[in-house]
Amino acid sequence: xxxxxxxxxxxxxxxxxxxxxxxxxxxxxxxxxxxxxxxxxxxxxxxxxxxxxxxxxxxxxxxxxxxxxxxxxxxxxxxxxxxxxxxxxxxxxxxxxxxxxxxxxxxxxxxxxxxxxxxxxxxxxxxxxxxxxxxxxxxxxxxxxxxxxxxxxxxxxxxxxxxxxxxxxxxxxxxxxxxxxxxxxxxxxxxxxxxxxxxxxxxxxxxxxxxxxxxxxxxxxxxxxxxxxxxxxxxxxxxxxxxxxxxxxxxxxxxxxxxxxxxxxxxxxxxxxxxxxxxxxxxxxxxxxxxxxxxxxxxxxxxxxxxxxxxxxxxxxxxxxxxxxxxxxxxxxxxxxxxxxxxxxxxxxxxxxxxxxxxxxxxxxxxxxxxxxxxxxxxxxxxxxxxxxxxxxxxxxxxxxxxxxxxx
Numbered sequence: 036x037x038x039x040x041x042x043x044x045x046x047x048x049x050x051x052x053x054x055x056x057x058x059x060x061x062x063x064x065x066x067x068x069x070x071x072x073x074x075x076x077x078x079x080x081x082x083x084x085x086x087x088x089x090x091x092x093x094x095x096x097x098x099x100x101x102x103x104x105x106x107x108x109x110x111x112x113x114x115x116x117x118x119x120x121x122x123x124x125x126x127x128x129x130x131x132x133x134x135x136x137x138x139x140x141x142x143x144x145x146x147x148x149x150x151x152x153x154x155x156x157x158x159x160x161x162x163x164x165x166x167x168x169x170x171x172x173x174x175x176x177x178x179x180x181x182x183x184x185x186x187x188x189x190x191x192x193x194x195x196x197x198x199x200x201x202x203x204x205x206x207x208x209x210x211x212x213x214x215x216x217x218x219x220x221x222x223x224x225x226x227x228x229x230x231x232x233x234x235x236x237x238x239x240x241x242x243x244x245x246x247x248x249x250x251x252x253x254x255x256x257x258x259x260x261x262x263x264x265x266x267x268x269x270x271x272x273x274x275x276x277x278x279x280x281x282x283x284x285x286x287x288x289x290x291x292x293x294x295x296x297x298x299x300x301x302x303x304x305x306x307x308x309x310x311x312x313x314x315x316x317x318x319x320x321x322x323x324x325x326x327x328x329x330x331x332x333x334x335x336x337x338x339x340x341x342x343x344x345x346x347x348x349x350x351x352x353x354x355x356x357x358x359x360x361x362x363x364x365x366x367x368x369x370x371x372x373x374x375x376x377x378x379x380x381x382x383x384x385x386x387x388x389x390x391x392x393x394x395x396x397x398x399x400x401x402x403x404x405x406x407x408x409x410x411x412x413x414x415x416x417x418x419x420x421x422x423x424x425x426x427x428x429x430x431x432x433x434x435x436x437x438x439x440x441x442x443x
Contacts (some may be wrong), residue, residue: 045234047075047099050427053233060428065254065434066100070136074104074437075156079119079165081108082299082330084267085229086162086357092232092426097433107152115144119165120304122199123194126164127271133194145169154305159438167202168403179440182206183227187374188216207440211225211343212354212375226438228378229354230429231363231420237332241340249337253293253323260290260403263342265335266349267296268308268326273371275315275346276392278322280348283396288403295325295338314395318439323420338366344402344409348395362386367409369398379424385416 047235051059076094078086090106097104111119118137125131126246154172161169161181170180188211189197196218203209204220210227211217217224231238261403263282266272274294281292294312297305309326316322327334339345345361345368352374359379361368368386370376380386387398402409 036312039094039416045095047096047248049234054421054427056424060199060269062260062423062427062431062434063082063100063297065438066097066102067430069434069437069441070101071103072158072437074102074160075154076160077109077152077154077169078102078162079108079109079111079116083236084253085354088237088356089229089298089426089429090162092235093230093430093433096426096430100430100434103156104352105156107150109144109148109169111148111165115165120371122164122195123186124271125195128190129271129351131192131195133192133198138198142168143150154264155266158440161206164199166200168399169187170205173205175192179437179443180206181210181225181440183210183273184216184353185212185229186216187213187351188212189374191218196359197435202333208436209438216353216375218308218339225432225435227432228424228429229356229375230361230426231356231359231425233363233421234425235332237336239336240359241333244332246341249334250341255276255291255293255323255338255341257341260288261293262290262341262344262346262399263295263338263340264348265295265360266341266347268305270304270310271349271351272296273350274308274312276395277346277348278312278315278351280346280395280399281314281322283393284399287400290343290403291321291323293323293325293338293342295323295327295332295335297327299367326400335360336364338370342366344369344399346395346399347371347376348392349373349390358386359420362413363412363420365410365417366411368416369395369402370393379419380416381419384412385411385419425428 049342060090076090094104113290119142149169149172157178162183165186173180188206208223210225260265312324316324339361345366347355347370349371354375358370370380372388380388380390389395389398
């Protein structure tokens with residue numbers, strides 16, 4: 036029913052050259068009172084999506100600080116993930132008419148996982164709506180439970196949120212990626228930014244030869260302008276809208292479009308959206324639609340580094356780690372002004388924000404006409420990510436939160 040994940044690790048001291056030895060010593064000092072104490076992370080997928088990607092990097096670093104941390108993945112059938120995908124879209128504000136059957140499926144799988152998973156660590160961190168009802172397994176006063184929400188709850192479907200709130204209110208705290216996502220709750224709420232790992236395969240430096248090989252493999256011309264969006268094939272990422280923006284830009288600039296992504300095991304809509312994207316691309320040889328597996332981080336890295344401009348034209352977005360990934364690589368980014376993206380893109384300072392297909396196309400054209408501004412935005416974006424959105428800062432926030440819960 037569940038998978039306990041075993042992960043590789045990068046030594047914590049390797050980050051000292053990038054961030055300074057003082058930052059690493061601060062992490063060790065914060066972790067010292069928590070040494071050996073048990074922590075359990077639970078989410079709904081081991082691969083695909085930002086949550087799994089963050090946990091893949093966070094858990095080994097916490098282990099190196101001598102924390103007794105485990106990562107469990109809840110189990111679920113296709114019916115469960117169809118319901119939770121519908122919940123996900125509804126919480127982002129999409130129309131949805133919930134049925135009692137949907138709620139019953141959700142509750143049944145959560146009950147099944149309560150019986151299979153240990154759920155006995157001193158600190159329980161439950162990620163997103165799918166496993167929210169695991170809180171029902173808590174014994175009074177036995178341990179500390181916090182709910183980590185990675186999605187945009189600024190305009191949720193009221194029926195779905197009211198259903199989930201009955202569980203969320205039982206936690207000791209809730210963590211959100213933006214102040215705008217917070218809700219009226221009887222528990223403390225905390226601001227937790229998602230983060231990228233600068234030393235992961237997706238973000239470390241690559242040599243030019245490898246980048247050239249990746250471009251050649253996918254038929255991308257390195258001598259022409261490359262516009263790229265890296266995202267799951269998900270309607271909320273609006274890949275069809277990206278193609279429409281590209282077609283406007285194409286009238287003025289010779290360019291190629293790369294739409295690269297995959298799917299997550301808890302997202303049953305991916306294959307349907309991919310077909311919609313291919314239909315919209317309509318055989319255009321300059322549109323490269325690449326279905327990449329979750330284990331292709333070097334290819335994603337290479338595509339981002341080869342790009343002239345990186346896009347993230349989401350309709351709704353909890354945060355959008357691909358924005359920070361591109362900024363870290365000093366790439367100019369044009370992204371939608373939704374969800375957690377404006378935390379990363381400070382308009383005209385670390386990137387450019389847009390509100391429509393036409394606005395996205397306009398901002399792309401502006402950057403292509405002003406490459407010196409594009410370069411400056413990339414430099415500022417890199418510094419912004421270094422100060423706010425690296426995995427070490429996220430680990431520091433977790434340590435601080437666990438210390439707070441322990442004292443309470």
